[in-house]
Amino acid sequence: MGAWDQSRGNGVADEESVGNGTGIEKANLDAGALFVLQSKGSWLHCGYHLTTSIVAPALLSLPFAFASLGWAAGIICLALAAIITFYSYNLISVVLEHNAQLGRRQLRFRDMADDILGPGWGRYCVGPIQFAVCFGAVVGNTLLGGQSMKAIYLIAKPEGTMKLYEFVIIFGIFMIIMAQMPSFHSLRHINLVSLVLCLAYSICATAGSIYAGHSDRAPTRDYSISGSSTHRVFGVFNAFAVIATSYGNGIISEIQATIALPVKGKMFKGLCLCYTIVVATFFSVAISGYWAFGNEAAGTLISNFTVDGVNLIPKWLLTITNVFVLLQLSAVALIYLQPTNEVLEGLFGDVTKDQFSARNVIPRLLFRSISVAVATTIAAMLPFFGDINAVIGAFGFLPLDFLMPSIFYNITFKPSKRSIIFWLNTTLIVVFTIVTVLANVAAIRQIALDAKDYKLFANV
Numbered sequence: 001m002g003a004w005d006q007s008r009g010n011g012v013a014d015e016e017s018v019g020n021g022t023g024i025e026k027a028n029l030d031a032g033a034l035f036v037l038q039s040k041g042s043w044l045h046c047g048y049h050l051t052t053s054i055v056a057p058a059l060l061s062l063p064f065a066f067a068s069l070g071w072a073a074g075i076i077c078l079a080l081a082a083i084i085t086f087y088s089y090n091l092i093s094v095v096l097e098h099n100a101q102l103g104r105r106q107l108r109f110r111d112m113a114d115d116i117l118g119p120g121w122g123r124y125c126v127g128p129i130q131f132a133v134c135f136g137a138v139v140g141n142t143l144l145g146g147q148s149m150k151a152i153y154l155i156a157k158p159e160g161t162m163k164l165y166e167f168v169i170i171f172g173i174f175m176i177i178m179a180q181m182p183s184f185h186s187l188r189h190i191n192l193v194s195l196v197l198c199l200a201y202s203i204c205a206t207a208g209s210i211y212a213g214h215s216d217r218a219p220t221r222d223y224s225i226s227g228s229s230t231h232r233v234f235g236v237f238n239a240f241a242v243i244a245t246s247y248g249n250g251i252i253s254e255i256q257a258t259i260a261l262p263v264k265g266k267m268f269k270g271l272c273l274c275y276t277i278v279v280a281t282f283f284s285v286a287i288s289g290y291w292a293f294g295n296e297a298a299g300t301l302i303s304n305f306t307v308d309g310v311n312l313i314p315k316w317l318l319t320i321t322n323v324f325v326l327l328q329l330s331a332v333a334l335i336y337l338q339p340t341n342e343v344l345e346g347l348f349g350d351v352t353k354d355q356f357s358a359r360n361v362i363p364r365l366l367f368r369s370i371s372v373a374v375a376t377t378i379a380a381m382l383p384f385f386g387d388i389n390a391v392i393g394a395f396g397f398l399p400l401d402f403l404m405p406s407i408f409y410n411i412t413f414k415p416s417k418r419s420i421i422f423w424l425n426t427t428l429i430v431v432f433t434i435v436t437v438l439a440n441v442a443a444i445r446q447i448a449l450d451a452k453d454y455k456l457f458a459n460v
Contacts, residue, residue: 029107029351030346030349030351031345031346031348031349031350031351031360032341032342032343032344032345032346032347032349033107033108033257033342033346034351034355035182035183035345035349035355035360036182036183036184036338036341036342036345037107037108037183037184037254037257037258037342038183038184038185038258039185039257039258039259039260039261040185040258040260041185041188041258041259041260042259042260042266043259043265043266043267043269043270043273044270044273045185045188045191045258045259046255046256046258046259046266046267046269046270047195047269047270047271047272047273047274048188048191048192048194048195049184049187049188049191049255049258049270049335050249050255050270050271050273050274051191051194051195051198051273051274051277051278052187052191052194052195052198052328052331052332052335053249053250053251053255053332053335053336054246054247054248054249054274054278055195055198055202055274055277055278055281055282056141056198056246056328056329056332057141057144057201057300057325057328057329057332058140058242058245058246058248059198059202059246059281059282059285059286060205060285060289060300060301060302060325061242061245061246061299061300061301062078062242062243062246062282062285062286062289062290062301063209063285063286063289063290063292063293063297063301063304064239064242064297064298064299064300064301065077065239065240065242065243065246065286066239066286066289066290066297067225067239067290067294067295067296067297068225068232068235068236068238068239069225069236069239070223070225071223071290073236074239074286074290075283075286075287077239077240077243078243078282078283078286081243081244081246081247082247082275082278082279082282084402084428085247085249085401085402086271086275088401088402088405088406088428089249089252089267089271089401089405090267090268090271091405091406091408091409091425092112092252092253092256092405092408093252093256093267093268093271094409095112095116095405095408095409095412095413096112096253096256096263096267097263097264097267098412098413099112099115099412100263105257105263106253107253107254107257108122108253108254108257108339108342109122109126109127109130109250109251109252109253109254109400110122110123110126110127110130111253112126112253112408113125113126113127113404116407116408116411116412117407117411126400126404129395129396129399129400130250130251130339130396130400131339131340131343132395132396133248133250133392133395133396133397133400134250134251134336134337134338134339134340134396135336135339135340135371135375136391136392136395136396137250137332137333137336137392138333138336138337138340138372138375139375139378139379140379140392141329141332141333141336142168142171142172142175142329142333142372142375142376142379143168143379143380143382143383144300144325144329145167145168145171145175145326145329145330145333146164146165146167146168146169146170146171146379146380146383147164147167147300147383148302148322148323148325148326148329149167149170149171149326150162150164150167151302151306151318151322152319152322152323152326153167155311155315155318155319155322156319158309164380164383165380165381165383168376168379168380168383169376169380171326171329171330171376172372172373172375172376172379172380173376174330175330175333175334175372175375175376176368176369176372176373178330178333178334179334179337179341179368179369179371179372180364180365180368181334182355182356182364184254184255184257184258184335184338185258187331187334187335187338190331190334191331191335193327193331194328194331194332195277197324197327197328197331198277198281198328199277199280199281200324201321201324201325201328202280202281202284202285203284204317204320204321204324205285205288205289205301205302205321206284206285206288206289207317208301208305208312208313208317208318208321209285209288209289209291209292209293209301209304210288210292211312211313211314211317212292212293212304212305212312212313213288213291213292213293215312215313217307217310217312218292218312219292219293219294219296219307221291221292221293221294222294222295222296223290223294223295224295225295226295234441234442234445234446235442236442237435237438237439237441237442237443238439238442238443238446240393240394240398240435240439240442241391241393241394241398241439241440241442241443242393243393244393244394244397244398244401244402244439245392245393245397246282246393247278247397247401248392248393248396248397248400248401249397249400249401250396250397250400250401251335251336251338251339252267252401254338254339254342255267255270285301289301289304292304302318302321302322302325305318305321306318337368337371337372340368340371341368341371344363344364344367344368344371345360345364348363348364348367349363349364391443391444391447393439393443394436394439394440394442394443395440395443398432398435398436398439399432399436402428402432402435402436403428403429403432403433403436406424406425406426406428406429407425407429409421409425410422410425410426410429
């Protein structure tokens, strides 16, 4: 974590020096900021990055969250989360724009924490949480990639004997190759394809749910919330964590850092594009999936399409859904690798040498490959995505995306205590501090309950 403190001296750049290739830029930025967070993108590119980071296969867990909330609470929580995160991400953008206008453009989330909350907050609190959450997302997406490959394999060869960990390893090898993309900005075309893919598999998942719900083999639907009172209470907070993960981003400042100057207004346009896709996909998948499977909704909706080896939807539809998910997972994993790549580049890169010189390419190839290999090993060892999803949301996305933006805004702008925005932000701070604590407890409790079923390198 020794790289966290580099942001004070060379990660927060003079606005005029970022993205123009001047000697001043190289003096102000470390290799991570200079090489990985290049400021060259448009608002459309920003929208592609935002959509890939938010509209990801984690949305296929939304019917599972509804199973703990029921119809009314599920829809209300999903809508509130959309409103709150859209508001919170705009707060972060406004704070970043304000500081950029003052001559200190903050390129990373930990830069914001150090500048706004004080020295040490980025290095010891916000930075490690962001790093853990983003790397956890890489692990989760690598696991889902392996599961999607296995699902496609079993559709083509039902008696196949290959194990889940083998597919996770194959996906990990592919990710090692893709991880060598040099900068965040270089992902823009991949993330445009990712945007199309998330629409494609959401349409397929929605159609599959409607088909399964109307088929003769449709499961008996039960929308009651089962279990004891304690189980139901913890289930609610676990559902909050799953929804938070679905809306979670955690890299808003890094995405805004990729926008070419002037930045003003571009992030808002990107968020509008992103949330158009969010509304179209999240609600259709959540509502159709819960309608079809009720409280039997699995940790990921695609799992519900096969019951005891029997497909509830046509084989071709199940296959292309898994293919679309698999393809997008590589883009999602790539985008959440960027904070890790930026830290590694800052530690081992040489800003005085060209980005593509042997001095920088060799360490980049080596350490990015190692980071992906570690994520792949963890995914193969612990193949329980539903529980991982809840922990990621509770530990990282809730504080980073629902709590910190209001804190940053209130400290930066010091709104009057008589103003609506002050009390709105203060309410969000109080509410989501409580929700974060309870969601962490619920997520850890769920892991403890499921621990009896855990087995290293399990073939689930």
